[in-house]
Amino acid sequence: MSPLIPYYRRQLLVAAALGLVAGVLLGSWPTGLVVAAAHLAGAFWAPRSGRFVVDPSRGAAALREDERARANRARASEVALQVMIAAGFLLWLVVRASGQVAVSHGWLAGLVVLGVISQIAAEWHLDRRREHGVGRPARPASRTTSP
Amino acid sequence: MRVGNCVREARLAADLTQAALAQRVGVTRQTIISVEQVGYTPSVKLALQLADALGTPIAELFWLEPEPDASE
Numbered sequence: 001m002s003p004l005i006p007y008y009r010r011q012l013l014v015a016a017a018l019g020l021v022a023g024v025l026l027g028s029w030p031t032g033l034v035v036a037a038a039h040l041a042g043a044f045w046a047p048r049s050g051r052f053v054v055d056p057s058r059g060a061a062a063l064r065e066d067e068r069a070r071a072n073r074a075r076a077s078e079v080a081l082q083v084m085i086a087a088g089f090l091l092w093l094v095v096r097a098s099g100q101v102a103v104s105h106g107w108l109a110g111l112v113v114l115g116v117i118s119q120i121a122a123e124w125h126l127d128r129r130r131e132h133g134v135g136r137p138a139r140p141a142s143r144t145t146s147p
Numbered sequence: 148m149r150v151g152n153c154v155r156e157a158r159l160a161a162d163l164t165q166a167a168l169a170q171r172v173g174v175t176r177q178t179i180i181s182v183e184q185v186g187y188t189p190s191v192k193l194a195l196q197l198a199d200a201l202g203t204p205i206a207e208l209f210w211l212e213p214e215p216d217a218s219e
Contacts, residue, residue: 050177053169066174068187127177129186 003056004047010060011043076122083118087111151212155183157201172196 002008015036023032047054052063065073088111095103158168158179165183169176172193181187182197189197198205 050175053173053175055173066178067190067193068174068178068181
């Protein structure tokens with residue numbers, strides 16, 4: 001029996017809850033089913049992705065991020081916040097120049113979507129980052145010779 | 148200054164796979180790959196754990212080196 005059974009059991013419950021909420025809020029049960037299936041697919045992929053530390057002794061919380069993943073997420077959040085602030089300022093300038101007094105909800109929702117996309121893109125970029133053009137450095141000569 | 152390392156050489160000398168080393172120090176295999184390729188500079192804690200897991204003094208495993216000259 002897989003040591004990750006408690007983890008999968010919890011993810012099954014979360015998927016059912018998400019599907020239920022999506023189905024009720026959107027009024028479409030097929031959409032709820034798709035949301036639940038997408039969550040389950042992600043839950044099954046995660047332990048095999050190499051992106052999480054898998055510790056079955058933690059039961060339902062068997063997956064956790066390591067320090068590099070947390071650092072990348074924090075950096076990506078900074079980038080997303082900066083993008084949203086810059087876009088918000090730009091939007092404010094445009095609205096002010098056009099003489100309007102209110103911003104439509106659509107534009108504000110667009111700012112949030114832009115932030116989410118920035119977060120995902122920045123995390124993806126940071127995950128694949130290498131030091132600028134140098135590859136792996138050679139070991140210093142002083143360390144390769146015996147004293 | 149950047150931080151160079153010889154984690155890959157030490158790991159191979161210890162006859163460990165990236166996955167085995169990752170499990171020993173409690174990080175993902177991708178983090179070990181990133182450290183070996185100098186794409187990620189580990190925290191002091193992780194550097195000490197790596198040195199301990201590989202049985203190598205930390206000063207032998209990590210060192211400071213100057214940034215490469217952009218004009219070269």
